[in-house]
Amino acid sequence: MTSLDDDVESVFRALASDRRLLILQWLKRPRAHFRVQIDGDLVKDGVCGVLIAEKLGVSQPTVSEHLKILSQAGLLSATRVRQWTFYKRDEARISKLKAAMLAKI
Numbered sequence: 778m779t780s781l782d783d784d785v786e787s788v789f790r791a792l793a794s795d796r797r798l799l800i801l802q803w804l805k806r807p808r809a810h811f812r813v814q815i816d817g818d819l820v821k822d823g824v825c826g827v828l829i830a831e832k833l834g835v836s837q838p839t840v841s842e843h844l845k846i847l848s849q850a851g852l853l854s855a856t857r858v859r860q861w862t863f864y865k866r867d868e869a870r871i872s873k874l875k876a877a878m879l880a881k882i
Contacts, residue, residue, distance in 0.1 A: 784851055785877045791850035796833060797843050801852060803832065804866045817858045823865030850874075 791797055803810040807819040811828045830840035844864055847853045851870045856863045 784874060785881050787850040788852065788874050788878060791846050791852060794843065794846075796835070797847055799833065800829060800843060800847065801866065803829070804853070804864065807865070816861060817856075817863050820865075822856055822858055823854070823863035825861045825863055827861065829864065 792801075804824060807824050811819055811824050811832060813819070814825055814828065817823065817825065826840055826844055827837065829844065830837050833840055833843075835843075844853065844855070844862075848855055848864070851867060851874060853864045854867045856865075
């Protein structure tokens with residue numbers, strides 16, 4: 778298990794990308810930013826990585842790397858639905874990390 782200080786460091790690194798910041802912003806209100814999905818609910822299940830790549834205008838491997846970094850930093854949770862992976866913000870974890878980040882700076 779990593780310390781909260783290590784977690785804060787990984788969050789700072791994850792947030793150092795404009796694209797990752799956009800992803801987090803869009804996932805805050807997924808119905809306002811993404812089209813309806815065939816499988817999975819945008820809010821309950823999260824947004825399919827394919828839709829995130831489409832909106833961001835990048836390839837699937839590129840968005841996968843961004844989503845991996847955000848997930849490893851504890852900002853997103855991932856859920857498999859059939860062959861797809863859906864991502865949503867981990868609001869409880871984000872709240873804890875915000876407090877830890879404020880304490881650090």
